[in-house]
Amino acid sequence: MKTIDPSTLKSFTPTGTLRVGINLGNPVLAYEDVATKKLSGITIDIAHEIGQRINLPVQLIPFKTASATVDGIKGGDIDLVFVAIDPVRGADISYTPAYIQIEGAYMVKTSSPFKSNEEVDMAGSEIVVGKGSAYDLYLTREIQRATLLRAASSQTVVDDFMSGKGNVAAGVKQQLESDARRYEGLRMLPGRFMVIDQAIGIPKARPNFEITITYLSEVITQLKQSGFVANVMQRHNIQGAKVAD
Incomplete structure (x- = not known):
């Protein structure tokens, strides 16, 4: 060395x-x-x-x-x-x-019609992201039809989502899963939308x-x-x- x-x-x-x-x-x-x-x-x-x-x-x-x-x-x-x-x-x-390497994932409410990551990028869809996070920067480049709604931080994404903001929450899979334990009626979409190096x-x-x-x-x-x-x-x-x- x-x-x-x-x-x-x-x-x-x-x-x-x-x-x-x-x-x-x-x-x-x-x-x-x-x-x-x-x-x-x-x-x-x-x-x-x-x-x-x-x-x-x-x-x-x-x-x-x-x-x-x-x-x-x-x-x-x-x-x-x-x-x-x-x-x-x-x-x-x-x-x-x-x-x-960690994964960026989507979370939705149980009643959401979305079943896959690919369905999220559609007109009228609003994705809540942590402002300035890696997945915010990535989705800013990649999302074509949906709208990004920026929470103050990654930690407040789920709280904002549950208060009525947007119809999809995006973030590091582990963070979303941890935050989801504080609420009912949420589910993760399978897989990931990005790999975060x-x-x-x-x-x-x-x-x-x-x-x-x-x-x-x-x-x-x-x-x-x-x-x-x-x-x-x-x-x-x-x-x-x-x-x-």
Whole structure:
């Protein structure tokens, strides 16, 4: 495994601390203990592993949504984020290969006539999505006839949906399934409408970002091949996701 040279490390972590943006909008990636505010999850474990490899302390900076996490790294106060790969975000962020893959899914009310994902994109259909999320960006590009209604965050999609907004809820499958337990009369449409590749991202504005992302890509590849990613997924009881190829 290659090491990162001092000049590249300085441009990667200019403060001498690895400042990591943690997206709490996706429970597959990270979660916060309500009482202690301690952060846990696969992204936290990977962040600490990277910190050990470059011999620097790690500062975890939590955000409530993916879009807020992305905005944070654009501001220059964060060195690394864990977000979904998306070409829109890619204008400012350079990505490693994906470390895990999760699924974007639709949920409807039991009385809905929709039986498949393909039926959702029709005139008059209104899909509730979390503003700025990976699936919002994807559906913005892909949906031709339906209308997107944006909730404040991924966590509020189902609440908005159940309050009468839209006729389809879209999101990370695990988030929808978890939120659906708070209500009755809901069902998931079978399968998925997209695969969401989760990766590490760093700002392209930094000097030597190409060298840094090459190093981090090698780290991610090694963590997948060694079983590290699979082990932390098991430890955090992550269901419905898989280690990326």
